[in-house]
Amino acid sequence: MFKALQITQPETGYRCDLTELDESSLPEGDVTVQVAWSTINYKDGLAITGRSPVVRKFPMVPGIDFAGTVTDSQHPRFKPGDRVVLNGWGVGETHPGGLAQKARVKGDWLVALPAGFSERDAMAIGTAGYTAMLCVQALQDHWAARGVAAGSGEVLVTGAGGGVGSVAIALLAALGHTVVASTGRPAEADYLRSLGAADVIDRATLSAPGKPLQKERWIGVVDSVGSHTLANACASSRYGGAVAACGLAQGMDLPASVAPFILRGVTLYGIDSVMAPMARREAAWAALDRLIDRPKLAAMTRAINLAEAIQAGHDILAGQVRGRLVVDVNA
Ligand code: NDP
Secondary structure, three states, rough: EEEEEEHHHHHHEEEEEEEEEEEHOOOOOOOEEEEEEEEEOOHHHHHHHOOOOOOOOOOOOOOOOEEEEEEEEEOOOOOOOEEEEEEEEOOOOOOOOEEOOEEEEEHHEEOOOOOOHHHHHHHHHHHHHHHHHHHHHHHHHHHHHHHOOOOEEEEEOOOOOOOHHHHHHHHHHOOEEEEEEEEEOOOHHHHHHHHHHHEEEOOOHHHOOOOOOOOOOOEEEOOOOOOOHHHHHHHHHHEEEEEEEEOOEEEEOOOOOOHHHOOOOOOOEEOOOOOOOHHHHHHHHHHHHHHHHHHHHHOOEEEEHHHHHHHHHHHHHOOOOEEEEEEEEOO
């Protein structure tokens, strides 16, 4: 038996409970993992609360990511004792996930954990941080192709106090960029500066309907918010700038005009972490190992246990989680 969160949909409504499952309940897969740490990402909040239909099969163990040790493997790349990390692939949505002491998945989905990370570090980064890295890599490739140097202009990070935002600030600062953090929590300004933000702005300056073209400011943007915020970020990007869009914390809509794209050559990159090819994942995790400042990572992270993860799912959707939450599934 092992401990797990489990989502069910009885007639009385959608539920998420802490329970004990039998090993026979593990799904098909060629690698079994003893999970050490998981996390609460925004999508885990959607799954745990049922606010959006991200869970497609019931019962379901939530948890879109985990880090742990292989205990059994029929996959050529992995053997018992290997330390691994998993992000996405529908795990925690259509395939039982990481908010459990055991998981069984396809070996093709697993990334070998870089030696420089503990399992807890890997989940402090989690899918939010790995997605932040994918966003930063999209911007880096864009700047490299155009000869744009770090420090030559400001980079905007929206949803700055959240998981994607916090890691993006730390990564961009490590690369020498001048980062402007947009937040709805002015009380977190010192925290955001401690991660590397040079300036902190009120998200209200970006979240209302704005003009199609605004004063040119950003050489790049990491946006985890969507909606008017993303539209305004595009409208205030500098000529030839780039916007990496990965989230929808404000909304899934994009009430924008084409003006920034056709008059300023702004590029909008869509970032998906769930189905990203293995080479891109491995490159992102290797870059995270090189770039992420461990003390900053520790400062943005708080640990909870499996039972507390249920309330945390509600808290993250309410915008009440600062940085990253890691879940000790064995506590
Ligand atoms: P968090 O909840 O940790 O961060 C989101 C942040 O957005 C909040 O902390 C808050 O920051 C800001 N925010 C919340 N509500 C609003 C609002 N109504 N208007 C403007 N800003 C708001 O979530 P994550 O960092 O885990 O995820 C962020 C987004 O990225 C989510 O939408 C998630 O689904 C998406 N995502 C997408 C992935 C992909 O593969 N494309 C992978 C991972 C995440 P503040 O208080 O500082 O303003």
